[in-house]
Amino acid sequence: MRPQNRTRFTALLLLCFALPLLSGCPGSKNAPPPTPPNALPNTQAGANTALFEEVAEKANVRFKLDNGFNNKFYFIESTPAGCALFDFDNDGYLDALLLQSGSSESPDKVKNRPHSALYHNRGDGTFQEVTQSSGLDKDLGYAHGVASGDYDNDGYTDLFITAYGANHLFHNENGTGKFRDVTQQMGLSKVHSAGFATSAAFGDYNNDGKLDLYVCYYSTWNWSNDKLCADAKGNSDYCSPEIYKPDTHRLYRNDGDHFTDASDEAGISKSEGRGLAVAFIDYDGDGKQDIFVANDMSPNMLWHNLGNGKFEEVAALAGCAYNADGVVMAGMGIGVADYNHTGYESLFVSDFSNKVNALFTLTQGGLFTDKSRQAGKALLATKSYLSFGTSFLDYDADGWADLVVSNGHVNYRIENMPGGITYKEPKQLFHNRGDGTFEEIVDPALKGALSALLLGRGLAVGDYDNDGRLDALAQNQNDNAQLFHNTDKSPHHWVSFKTVGTKSNRDGIHTKFTLEAGGLRQTATVRGGSSYLSASDRRVYFGLGRAESIDRVELVWSSGKRETLTHIAPNKCYIVTEGRGITGELPTKGAGRTNPTKP
Numbered sequence: 001m002r003p004q005n006r007t008r009f010t011a012l013l014l015l016c017f018a019l020p021l022l023s024g025c026p027g028s029k030n031a032p033p034p035t036p037p038n039a040l041p042n043t044q045a046g047a048n049t050a051l052f053e054e055v056a057e058k059a060n061v062r063f064k065l066d067n068g069f070n071n072k073f074y075f076i077e078s079t080p081a082g083c084a085l086f087d088f089d090n091d092g093y094l095d096a097l098l099l100q101s102g103s104s105e106s107p108d109k110v111k112n113r114p115h116s117a118l119y120h121n122r123g124d125g126t127f128q129e130v131t132q133s134s135g136l137d138k139d140l141g142y143a144h145g146v147a148s149g150d151y152d153n154d155g156y157t158d159l160f161i162t163a164y165g166a167n168h169l170f171h172n173e174n175g176t177g178k179f180r181d182v183t184q185q186m187g188l189s190k191v192h193s194a195g196f197a198t199s200a201a202f203g204d205y206n207n208d209g210k211l212d213l214y215v216c217y218y219s220t221w222n223w224s225n226d227k228l229c230a231d232a233k234g235n236s237d238y239c240s241p242e243i244y245k246p247d248t249h250r251l252y253r254n255d256g257d258h259f260t261d262a263s264d265e266a267g268i269s270k271s272e273g274r275g276l277a278v279a280f281i282d283y284d285g286d287g288k289q290d291i292f293v294a295n296d297m298s299p300n301m302l303w304h305n306l307g308n309g310k311f312e313e314v315a316a317l318a319g320c321a322y323n324a325d326g327v328v329m330a331g332m333g334i335g336v337a338d339y340n341h342t343g344y345e346s347l348f349v350s351d352f353s354n355k356v357n358a359l360f361t362l363t364q365g366g367l368f369t370d371k372s373r374q375a376g377k378a379l380l381a382t383k384s385y386l387s388f389g390t391s392f393l394d395y396d397a398d399g400w401a402d403l404v405v406s407n408g409h410v411n412y413r414i415e416n417m418p419g420g421i422t423y424k425e426p427k428q429l430f431h432n433r434g435d436g437t438f439e440e441i442v443d444p445a446l447k448g449a450l451s452a453l454l455l456g457r458g459l460a461v462g463d464y465d466n467d468g469r470l471d472a473l474a475q476n477q478n479d480n481a482q483l484f485h486n487t488d489k490s491p492h493h494w495v496s497f498k499t500v501g502t503k504s505n506r507d508g509i510h511t512k513f514t515l516e517a518g519g520l521r522q523t524a525t526v527r528g529g530s531s532y533l534s535a536s537d538r539r540v541y542f543g544l545g546r547a548e549s550i551d552r553v554e555l556v557w558s559s560g561k562r563e564t565l566t567h568i569a570p571n572k573c574y575i576v577t578e579g580r581g582i583t584g585e586l587p588t589k590g591a592g593r594t595n596p597t598k599p
Helices: 004-019 377-384 446-450
Strands: 052-054 083-085 096-097 117-121 127-129 142-149 158-164 168-172 180-181 197-203 212-217 252-253 259-261 275-279 291-296 301-307 311-313 334-337 346-349 358-363 367-370 385-394 404-406 428-432 436-438 458-463 471-477 482-486 492-501 512-517 520-526 540-545 552-558 562-564 574-579 581-584
Touching: 052 096, 052 446, 083 142, 083 458, 083 471, 096 471, 117 458, 117 540, 158 197, 212 291, 275 334, 275 346, 334 385, 377 436, 385 471, 404 458, 428 446, 446 482, 512 540, 562 581
Parallel strands: 142 197, 197 275, 385 458, 492 574
Antiparallel strands: 052 482, 083 096, 096 117, 117 127, 142 158, 158 168, 168 180, 197 212, 212 252, 252 259, 275 291, 291 301, 301 311, 334 346, 346 358, 358 367, 385 404, 404 428, 428 436, 458 471, 471 482, 492 540, 512 520, 512 552, 552 562, 574 581
């Protein structure tokens, strides 16, 4: 610290001790966090009530993820598994899929592998398991990730499930709860490399109105080359990923009646990386979807779409290949949002313990800067955890995207090592202060079940009960899945939109929304991939804070068509059809928030 800065800092501390009631002094416990613009003060903070209530049991979601742990420490056991929140029958309520892995032994040794589980949302806050006879009630292999999307534009959401050895494309049979395996029929049955597929995402990279598919691959590990590794004390433990060679990934072009492997011609197969998460993002605003990939102990990838069916890897040039220290990340999960209202979507990338999760802030011109340190000391607390699933979500509807992170270590004996890092870890919740910084919600009374120590992996976000507050579904290795109901009582308004493309892909993926309300301008895009191994609700959600009306909403579809919506009431979920404007509403429970009462 420079001498003049040290003098100023000392004077400031003396002033704080002399005037203990003065708000804003460093270290003052009485100094309230700033209220984001357009937001009412957080009335929840003094209520001593959990912001997120864990309701899986009460909602009839009873599922336990088994990663096959058997004291052999197979490398593959560290990575699974994901989950999805999606509406398979178009009734307006989000259903749930929880992936199962089971035995980690080679497939020829596995019998009676437990199945993944499909849950239908009853619309009353509870679910009914409908896995039996759904087509998903079979051995899917050692399942990892799921991507959801209407690949054939028939109006129903289909599923792509990654699993070690073989992936699966399931066609949604008209919302009946039946899914038909069309993997071979659609040209996706060929096993790539060792078959260690992780995350996948649907997106329309050539803007032809059909969803293409990107699939991440991790490494060339298999049972025959599995190595025995140990910790510093000589005890058996999982190997570092650097022991195994990274792999190339796959890009499949949707040609209507089948998918074509376009990896070579697109240039995707030119780079290797231990891929764990993927998201489509138009980082340079040219109307063509680029692809960001979070890699584990290999540089992240940013595939720049050249517009001719080819991509160029530019992560290093764009500033998102490495963290702020120029060090390769253990990239696990991806969150995407315009968290600072610049009009550009930034990236949050979860990382290993003793490293700070990266906040790659996007600026005009398509350059990223890791702002994790400038975002406040709260994000520095991520160093104590190993983070996987993550998502931006405006949990209190104040108009500023907050963050939720699922944590859990991979080193079985990490607690035997110095540093105070645990094997099972809590989830983290960060509140966006509206000034470019975040504040971690650490009070267990407020965090509720987010504080539970578990091996967190997959995480999906969505408003499952349509009450206007975003909820979350989480997978935990060798433990029960969690369904977090958002109980925030702040009297803020909200609005959300479900897109239906006509010239664009039917899901309206990549449609960009710009909303103006209460003097605040917000942007959001219908997501194509994010988090870790998981698929979140596709509906675009905006918290409105205290704004009781919406001035205007502008849409830019992936086809290039622009539309403007006006005279929109808050606290509703609208269906927006390309070229036709608002064509309907989904059932909601949040209209009562128009005249909120104090909790």
